[in-house]
Structure formats: C-alpha cells, structure tokens
Amino acid sequence: MTWETIQTQVHQGVATLSFNRPDSLNSFNRQMHEEVQQVLKNWNTDPDIRVIVIRGNGRAFSAGQDLKERAGQLGNVPLPPQGSLAKYYNPLINLIRQSPKPVIAAVNGVAAGAGANIALACDLVIAKESARFIQAFSKIGLIPDAGGTWMLPRLIGYARAMALTFLGEPVHAKEAAEMGMIWKMLPDTEFDAYIDDIAQRLAQQPTYALALTKQALQRSAENNIDQQLELEQNLQYLALSSQDYKEGVQAFIEKRPAQFTGC
Numbered sequence: 001m002t003w004e005t006i007q008t009q010v011h012q013g014v015a016t017l018s019f020n021r022p023d024s025l026n027s028f029n030r031q032m033h034e035e036v037q038q039v040l041k042n043w044n045t046d047p048d049i050r051v052i053v054i055r056g057n058g059r060a061f062s063a064g065q066d067l068k069e070r071a072g073q074l075g076n077v078p079l080p081p082q083g084s085l086a087k088y089y090n091p092l093i094n095l096i097r098q099s100p101k102p103v104i105a106a107v108n109g110v111a112a113g114a115g116a117n118i119a120l121a122c123d124l125v126i127a128k129e130s131a132r133f134i135q136a137f138s139k140i141g142l143i144p145d146a147g148g149t150w151m152l153p154r155l156i157g158y159a160r161a162m163a164l165t166f167l168g169e170p171v172h173a174k175e176a177a178e179m180g181m182i183w184k185m186l187p188d189t190e191f192d193a194y195i196d197d198i199a200q201r202l203a204q205q206p207t208y209a210l211a212l213t214k215q216a217l218q219r220s221a222e223n224n225i226d227q228q229l230e231l232e233q234n235l236q237y238l239a240l241s242s243q244d245y246k247e248g249v250q251a252f253i254e255k256r257p258a259q260f261t262g263c
C-alpha cells in the first residue's frame, strides 16, 4: 500500500508509522489524518503486529494541526460533532490509548500543539535530546486538545500543566523526562538504535498481558482502590487463562527463555 502523507514498515512484529510531511513539520492535514487512522485501525486488529512505533520524518515529530490548511477556513467553524476533534483527533487518541499493542512515541524532533499531545497519549514516550514539546495552542488562541488537558495534569501535576499551556513555552526533552512528562530522553546519536532495541524487546513480550496491564493502568486514573483491586482481579483472571502465562511458567520451571506468542 502506498500513502501520500505517511510511511509504514512492518518488521518482525514491529510496525512503524512515520509521519511524512517534513516540509510542514509533519503537521496534520485531512489526508494525513485519514491515512493515520486507517493504518492504526488495521494494525490494532492484526495479530502479527506486537508493537507500534510512531515517529516523524525530517526534523519534527509533528507540529500539530496544519495551520495553512486552516487559513482558508477561518470563520467557517463546524459544530463540535462535525469538527476536526470529533472526526480526527479524538478517534486518533482513542486508537492509540485503546490499542491492544504497546505504542511507542519515538519523538525525533519538535512536537507541538496536537503533535505533542499525540506523543503523550502513547504508552512509552522516548525523545531525542534535541526534541522539544510545545503546548503551542495559546499562541494561536486555542485550548489544548488531543487529550492534553487530561494527560498533562496527570503526568506533571496541575501547576506545571497550567504554566506550560498558558505560556506555550518549549520544554526540552531532558526537562520533560525529569518532570515525568515522558519516560526517557536519549542522546541524538543513540536514539534510533535504542528505539529499534526497545521495540524488538517489547515484540517478544506477552502482548496480551501488556494489553491488560495498559487497561489497568489507564483505568486507575478514575478508580478508587476497591474498584482497582476488583479490576486487577478480573484482568488477572484473563492473564492467568492465557497461553503466554502457561509458557511463562513452563519456561521458568525448565530454566529457559519464554517464547511468548502474544495470546
């Protein structure tokens, strides 16, 4: 399949989606939204895919909404159910958060506006040292979207979320890692090798158990302890019933590496 605005690659269970509009810093026009959604929908249900990596070509991860596409539409604002959040950004965040695979944001460069929040919606966010995260919305009179108002206070606390969204100042990858906004910052020269390595390692993990873990951690944001204990009990029942659990225990007894199949 050939795409106009993205590139895709699948290798040994690792599926990589690269935004490919480098001249506009991989900003999202309608075509890119449609292509990204189509690919993620397919990958989410493909049992051969064990890990998804999202990254950008060129010097950016993504600069969010394509503002040049919007420039001709100013004043012509669709009602919320027909707008770009309902049609594109919200479904995209759900495709990432509800994906039964681990989703890695490989933040290779600047991530601004919705581009930053798409990265933060991923399960593991790993950034190049030279990357920056910018809640650029206030600079153009918008509020943060693509889940930013939900993720940011939970990741970095209310005070930092307020300041970053009000001021729209760049946060460098090192600072983002220090404040817990992302998991890891890597020197630019080590970034690609590390992403390949971590994606391959995750592709060997018990994918189904990881999907259940993802559900449990996500639900913990709303649950009280009793609800969470009950959820763990139910999800663990599913994990205990999996092939990978049987293989994991058998491999432990036989003192050999487990060969997980993801089911």
Ligand code: T3D
Residues within 6 Å of the ligand: 023, 024, 025, 027, 063, 064, 065, 066, 067, 068, 069, 070, 084, 085, 110, 112, 113, 114, 115, 134, 136, 137, 139, 140, 142, 145
């Ligand atoms: O309408 C809706 O659907 C609502 C949803 C909104 C979601 C959003 O994401 S709103 C936020 C949109 N994004 C921004 O406001 C970020 C705009 N970009 C920037 O602030 C800067 O470009 C960066 C800080 C990201 C990077 O700065 P810098 O100096 O490294 O690069 P640059 O020179 O500004 O940009 C390089 C090129 O990319 C340039 O093109 P040119 O002039 O060389 O032809 C620039 O116009 C283009 N570009 C950068 N961002 C966008 C873009 N083109 C279209 N849309 C962009 N968002």
